[in-house]
Amino acid sequence: IKKLAVLTSGGDSPGMNAAIRAVVRTCAYHSVECLGVYRGYEGLIDADFKQMDARSVKGIINKGGTILKSARSKSFRTKEGRKKAFENLVAEGVDGLVVIGGDGSFTGALIFNEEFGFPVMGIPGTIDNDIFGTSHTLGFDTALNTVVDAIDKIRDTASSHNRLFFVEVMGRDVGHIALNAGIAGGAEEILIPEEDLGLDRLVDSLNKSRQSGKSSSIVIVAEGDKIGKNIFELKDYVDENMEGYDVRVSVLGHMQRGGAPSCFDRVLASRMGVKAVETILEYKSNYMVGLLNGKMELTPLDKAIKGKTKINLELLRVSDIMST
Ligand code: F6P
Numbered sequence: 001i002k003k004l005a006v007l008t009s010g011g012d013s014p015g016m017n018a019a020i021r022a023v024v025r026t027c028a029y030h031s032v033e034c035l036g037v038y039r040g041y042e043g044l045i046d047a048d049f050k051q052m053d054a055r056s057v058k059g060i061i062n063k064g065g066t067i068l069k070s071a072r073s074k075s076f077r078t079k080e081g082r083k084k085a086f087e088n089l090v091a092e093g094v095d096g097l098v099v100i101g102g103d104g105s106f107t108g109a110l111i112f113n114e115e116f117g118f119p120v121m122g123i124p125g126t127i128d129n130d131i132f133g134t135s136h137t138l139g140f141d142t143a144l145n146t147v148v149d150a151i152d153k154i155r156d157t158a159s160s161h162n163r164l165f166f167v168e169v170m171g172r173d174v175g176h177i178a179l180n181a182g183i184a185g186g187a188e189e190i191l192i193p194e195e196d197l198g199l200d201r202l203v204d205s206l207n208k209s210r211q212s213g214k215s216s217s218i219v220i221v222a223e224g225d226k227i228g229k230n231i232f233e234l235k236d237y238v239d240e241n242m243e244g245y246d247v248r249v250s251v252l253g254h255m256q257r258g259g260a261p262s263c264f265d266r267v268l269a270s271r272m273g274v275k276a277v278e279t280i281l282e283y284k285s286n287y288m289v290g291l292l293n294g295k296m297e298l299t300p301l302d303k304a305i306k307g308k309t310k311i312n313l314e315l316l317r318v319s320d321i322m323s324t
Pocket of ligand 1: 128170171223
């Protein structure tokens with residue numbers, strides 16, 4: 001193997017730059033050329049490439065976003081698009097592709113491999129932590145710190161005005177961000193898709209918290225929660241059905257995806273980049289690198305895509321006890 005390519009795809013996440021740096025520098029360490037691909041699979045189809053060496057990735061370990069840019073490519077979903085991508089990689093003499101992204105990006109990589117036999121390797125980069133085969137995806141830890149910082153600030157104003165705040169956090173179909181940040185931010189209630197306890201439990205919990213003497217409350221709502229009302233409808237529901245609450249809503253949105261990666265994400269990205277490149281140099285393909293029990297482990301890409309992450313039941317219990 002003489003030349004690898006690297007791209008970032010799907011929603012960006014803090015730590016992607018640190019992972020690009022690790023891939024490029026591991027290539028340099030092993031005297032393998034490295035080609036950066038701009039805009040994910042779009043750039044693969046448009047041959048939007050940049051030759052990278054160890055110095056091209058200086059000063060980026062601490063930067064959020066991705067210097068290679070990211071995209072959710074529609075063209076790569078077509079056979080013609082993937083054929084063009086393959087031809088471009090062959091023309092450049094690339095022997096393997098490292099994809100930094102989430103499950104949608106890995107699905108694309110797997111189809112590409114099935115069609116053309118092209119070696120692919122995945123690095124899980126998403127704030128959602130929704131990928132099987134790793135305890136942490138790149139960016140999850142940073143996003144948690146960002147959300148906790150926001151909750152702390154909201155709590156200041158919530159307690160000054162004796163208000164109830166519904167705070168919506170990202171996470172797509174899973175509640176890992178909500179549960180972890182909710183515990184760390186001292187939320188009174190956390191609504192996640194994995195635990196659909198319904199409106200009654202929310203009302204009950206708010207009543208109890210008021211009876212216990214709390215004058216302000218924060219409820220964290222995962223964007224994918226299944227309570228059946230969006231966050232604004234939840235506010236309306238409480239306004240209409242519960243006495244004496246002054247309710248506000250805060251949707252944190254894309255600020256959760258930005259910012260300098262945490263120490264944890266920088267170290268994780270560096271480890272994952274090294275493992276991904278060294279695995280592909282061993283002529284292995286179709287794996288995702290992940291962190292399991294403190295070690296870098298490989299999970300077949302199809303398992304990483306199909307497997308489900310589980311919510312930590314102990315954390316659920318801790319959150320229940322803490323809202324007493
Ligand atoms: O997967 C990361 C994520 O930020 C999710 O948490 C969220 O549902 C989604 O991407 C938002 O996507 P977009 O940036 O396309 O609005």
